[in-house]
Amino acid sequence: MLDTSDEWITSRTGIRTRHILDDDANASDAGAAAAAAALRDAGLEPADITHIFVATCTPDSLCPSVACLIADKLGLSSTQQPRCGELMCFDFNGACSGFLYGLELARATLALHPDAVVLLVGAEALSRRLNFHDRSTCVLFGDGAGAVVLRNGGGALWGVRDVSCCSDGSFHQLINVGGGTSMRVRAGDPVPDEFFISMQGREVFRHAVRCMTAESKKMLERNGLTVNDIDLFIAHQANLRIIEAVGSRLDMPEDKIFVNVQKFANTSAATLPLALDDARAQGRLKPGMRVLLATFGGGMTWGAALLG
Numbered sequence: 001m002l003d004t005s006d007e008w009i010t011s012r013t014g015i016r017t018r019h020i021l022d023d024d025a026n027a028s029d030a031g032a033a034a035a036a037a038a039l040r041d042a043g044l045e046p047a048d049i050t051h052i053f054v055a056t057c058t059p060d061s062l063c064p065s066v067a068c069l070i071a072d073k074l075g076l077s078s079t080q081q082p083r084c085g086e087l088m089c090f091d092f093n094g095a096c097s098g099f100l101y102g103l104e105l106a107r108a109t110l111a112l113h114p115d116a117v118v119l120l121v122g123a124e125a126l127s128r129r130l131n132f133h134d135r136s137t138c139v140l141f142g143d144g145a146g147a148v149v150l151r152n153g154g155g156a157l158w159g160v161r162d163v164s165c166c167s168d169g170s171f172h173q174l175i176n177v178g179g180g181t182s183m184r185v186r187a188g189d190p191v192p193d194e195f196f197i198s199m200q201g202r203e204v205f206r207h208a209v210r211c212m213t214a215e216s217k218k219m220l221e222r223n224g225l226t227v228n229d230i231d232l233f234i235a236h237q238a239n240l241r242i243i244e245a246v247g248s249r250l251d252m253p254e255d256k257i258f259v260n261v262q263k264f265a266n267t268s269a270a271t272l273p274l275a276l277d278d279a280r281a282q283g284r285l286k287p288g289m290r291v292l293l294a295t296f297g298g299g300m301t302w303g304a305a306l307l308g
């Protein structure tokens with residue numbers, strides 16, 4: 001299909017495989033599967049949830065939200081559930097930083113509503129916006145979803161200690177995912193190129209390294225920590241070279257840096273929850289460990305968080 005090679009993709013990005021949704025599945029299906037797994041893991045029932053927040057830049061449609069669709073797929077309708085009218089569902093677009101932004105939304109919600117049970121999902125169907133004739137983007141992204149349950153109280157595996165969310169909209173042109181209402185499409189028109197993902201890769205690379213490094217350092221400093229206090233560092237999984245560059249600027253030992261971009265490619269808002277789950281399955285992430293998260297994405301948006 002493309003003028004590329006396995007050697008180019010692997011050496012420039014570290015990506016070996018990527019996952020593509022079945023034709024009849026959407027971000028909400030992947031999100032609902034991740035949500036059900038997270039609930040099982042937390043020993044909770046769907047009816048326990050009070051809030052569903054979905055980070056996505058590739059929703060099934062502009063309306064309704066993926067969060068409402070996930071609620072439906074989990075069997076949460078107002079006629080069947082005791083919590084009628086008490087389930088807040090919405091999507092938000094923090095691009096690749098969405099999941100980390102969602103941690104801050106969840107923290108704020110739990111501060112306001114101490115009994116809340118927040119289901120935070122990152123779900124993406126990026127393959128639906130890939131131009132498979134554009135070698136500079138189509139090899140980089142995959143579909144995926146991950147979910148976590150957040151609530152107050154004891155018995156938690158990890159606490160969300162601190163989160164910082166940053167953005168600079170003057171760089172909005174660096175990454176674009178089309179299909180919004182700025183596209184003037186009439187019935188019968190051919191699909192224009194702007195429908196698909198476009199990216200200024202080299203510039204994004206530069207900003208991603210700079211922003212994730214700076215924000216990680218700030219996060220450590222403001223919590224009185226150094227890299228020695230961190231058990232695991234998980235950065236947004238877009239490119240192995242970006243992760244390695246950030247790790248080396250932080251003087252983070254290699255064995256503390258988690259990488260799974262080789263398996264899933266860049267799944268945008270889903271990379272961090274997929275990595276948390278994968279790290280846990282591999283025994284690299286154990287309850288109580290101190291974890292530093294860093295992220296970067298379109299907008300441009302970036303941030304860091306401390307779990308432990």
Ligand code: UT7
Pocket residue numbers: 003004005008009012013096135136137139140175200201202203204205208236238239242266268296297298
């Ligand atoms: O989630 C946040 C958003 N995404 C990212 O964080 C991605 C950030 N950027 C990157 O990961 C890298 O910039 C890329 C992987 C996109 C590109 O790697 P690079 O080392 O920065 O390559 P480049 O853009 O400087 O391109 C080098 C060459 C170019 O050819 P010329 O102009 O030197 O002749 C490209 O046309 O590589 C060419 N190229 C490819 N060749 C083979 C670009 N894509 C491909 C490809 N196969 N798939």
